[in-house]
Amino acid sequence: MVQLAIAAGVTALVTGLFLAPLSMELDNQAMHRALAIAQTTAAEPQLDNALENSRPTRHGPVQRAAERIRNATGAEYVVVMNRHGVRWSHTDPNEIGRRVSTDPSLALSGHEVMEIDDGTLGRSARGKVPLRNDSREIIGAVSVGIAYESVHERLLSTVPQLLAYAGGALAVGALVAYLVARRLQRRTHDLAFSDISALLSEREAMLHGIREGFLALDKNGRIRLMNDEAQRLLGLPPQVTGNMVDAALPAGRTADVLAGRVSGADLLTVSGQRVLVVNRMPTDDGGAVVTLRDRTELERLGRELDGTRGLIDALRAQDHEHANQLHTLLGLLELGLHEEASSFITQAVGVHRATAEQVTERIHDPLVASLLVGKATMATERGVSLTLASGTHLPDRLIDPHSLVTVLGNLVDNALDATATVPGAQLEVQVHADERTAVVRVSDNGPGVPAAHRASVFTEGWTTKEPPPHGQRGIGLALVRRLAERYGGTTMVGDRPGGGAVFTVTLPDALSDELSEERSTPPRQAAATNLPRNDSTITGTFPDEATGAHQ
Numbered sequence: 001m002v003q004l005a006i007a008a009g010v011t012a013l014v015t016g017l018f019l020a021p022l023s024m025e026l027d028n029q030a031m032h033r034a035l036a037i038a039q040t041t042a043a044e045p046q047l048d049n050a051l052e053n054s055r056p057t058r059h060g061p062v063q064r065a066a067e068r069i070r071n072a073t074g075a076e077y078v079v080v081m082n083r084h085g086v087r088w089s090h091t092d093p094n095e096i097g098r099r100v101s102t103d104p105s106l107a108l109s110g111h112e113v114m115e116i117d118d119g120t121l122g123r124s125a126r127g128k129v130p131l132r133n134d135s136r137e138i139i140g141a142v143s144v145g146i147a148y149e150s151v152h153e154r155l156l157s158t159v160p161q162l163l164a165y166a167g168g169a170l171a172v173g174a175l176v177a178y179l180v181a182r183r184l185q186r187r188t189h190d191l192a193f194s195d196i197s198a199l200l201s202e203r204e205a206m207l208h209g210i211r212e213g214f215l216a217l218d219k220n221g222r223i224r225l226m227n228d229e230a231q232r233l234l235g236l237p238p239q240v241t242g243n244m245v246d247a248a249l250p251a252g253r254t255a256d257v258l259a260g261r262v263s264g265a266d267l268l269t270v271s272g273q274r275v276l277v278v279n280r281m282p283t284d285d286g287g288a289v290v291t292l293r294d295r296t297e298l299e300r301l302g303r304e305l306d307g308t309r310g311l312i313d314a315l316r317a318q319d320h321e322h323a324n325q326l327h328t329l330l331g332l333l334e335l336g337l338h339e340e341a342s343s344f345i346t347q348a349v350g351v352h353r354a355t356a357e358q359v360t361e362r363i364h365d366p367l368v369a370s371l372l373v374g375k376a377t378m379a380t381e382r383g384v385s386l387t388l389a390s391g392t393h394l395p396d397r398l399i400d401p402h403s404l405v406t407v408l409g410n411l412v413d414n415a416l417d418a419t420a421t422v423p424g425a426q427l428e429v430q431v432h433a434d435e436r437t438a439v440v441r442v443s444d445n446g447p448g449v450p451a452a453h454r455a456s457v458f459t460e461g462w463t464t465k466e467p468p469p470h471g472q473r474g475i476g477l478a479l480v481r482r483l484a485e486r487y488g489g490t491t492m493v494g495d496r497p498g499g500g501a502v503f504t505v506t507l508p509d510a511l512s513d514e515l516s517e518e519r520s521t522p523p524r525q526a527a528a529t530n531l532p533r534n535d536s537t538i539t540g541t542f543p544d545e546a547t548g549a550h551q
Contacts, residue, residue, distance in 0.1 A: 213292030
């Protein structure tokens with residue numbers, strides 16, 4: 001109805017705008033015709049002599065000439081007057097000899113006049129010209145009028161045809177309005193405007209209230225809609241709406257998943273320090289709807305669970321070993337071999353203390369040292385030999401120890417998984433500082449990484465292993481790469497001499513120039529304080545929640 005009203009209003013407006021200049025044009029034509037008749041009458045031969053040499057009578061020569069011209073042209077009147085404005089001719093004979101009803105001064109002064117005016121015969125289109133004698137002196141004037149009703153009739157005669165055209169245009173407009181209305185109803189599912197407005201308000205409240213990230217993309221890959229959670233998870237500003245996905249996000253797996261270049265359900269990706277689960281569903285218009293779930297906490301809890309299970313297994317094995325040692329000690333004491341019992345205790349305690357001291361002598365940061373001691377215990381329980389390379393040395397000047405713990409923990413876990421089924425498994429760790437740059441190198445004698453896969457090994461979601469019970473793999477090395485990129489560093493993987501893989505991570509500006517003032521206890525003493533004298537307590541000292549998931 002609104003579109004029909006608009007079409008009717010536009011048609012009426014166009015019709016009015018057409019009639020207004022048409023009326024003016026008809027008036028102009030009538031005035032020019034009246035002026036032409038007046039000019040022809042003034043040029044009539046002997047009319048000037050008849051005006052000067054006769055009296056104004058109803059049967060005079062001027063009246064006869066004027067009536068003849070009026071009948072021939074169809075004019076309403078042809079009036080001939082002298083210089084004083086007295087009529088010598090008129091349609092009504094009774095008006096002859098009387099002064100004209102309108103001002104003739106312009107015509108008597110030598111000017112030609114066109115106008116629409118009211119006279120004794122009503123409203124008419126008039127033309128007035130001066131009447132001159134043979135000496136070109138003005139002796140009077142000729143006034144010709146065309147009835148305005150005839151002009152009005154011509155205008156009205158065009159109205160039916162114009163209305164027919166307008167009606168046709170209105171019918172076409174009504175048909176188009178109906179088709180558009182039907183299309184809009186189908187597209188809006190017959191919802192009224194108030195319903196659409198209410199749905200929009202509800203949608204905005206829902207999208208910005210849910211704790212899942214939501215993005216709507218058009219068919220060209222532009223971000224059409226994004227809620228607050230998606231901005232937070234992806235680290236995007238609000239004004240990014242309307243931009244292409246590839247322009248809004250840095251190149252990588254996240255942009256590929258959102259753009260649809262990587263397909264699948266529950267795809268894992270890393271955005272900053274967050275692990276996200278992404279699902280992308282196409283829409284009928286060629287676009288897509290993308291949902292984002294923050295899996296960071298779940299991944300952290302999963303890693304804690306994996307670490308706890310490893311510790312439980314280690315404690316169970318150590319409990320069995322301690323029982324054997326106690327039985328041995330008890331037997332020595334019952335046999336009265338006191339010196340052998342003392343030597344046995346000294347040897348057992350010394351081995352464990354030596355392991356912690358070897359780490360703390362080279363690694364002066366307590367967190368990193370605790371991590372390596374714990375990982376060494378886990379490696380021993382798995383039958384893997386974990387050793388420190390000769391060049392290992394790390395001063396207590398780390399700016400962000402947790403980042404290095406995450407990098408080192410993920411690399412060691414990845415190496416432990418890779419050598420799980422290798423007889424005589426060996427794992428070597430080297431951590432050293434080059435001025436302010438920290439370099440972490442972890443090598444193992446596992447199956448290694450094929451050259452074709454080295455470009456993908458640090459990609460989120462890429463793995464060759466079975467997923468753990470709590471979720472998916474392919475996150476640990478991706479986190480390592482993100483941390484290295486945050487420091488402006490690099491991640492590399494290569495071949496180990498004799499078989500296996502070597503992972504190298506460089507973290508520039510990871511160390512400060514001065515020793516941290518927050519640690520009042522010397523690093524070695526602090527590490528030794530946190531490392532009691534038996535294997536079961538040593539394995540519980542490393543902060544596993546700081547490490548990443550296994551690759």
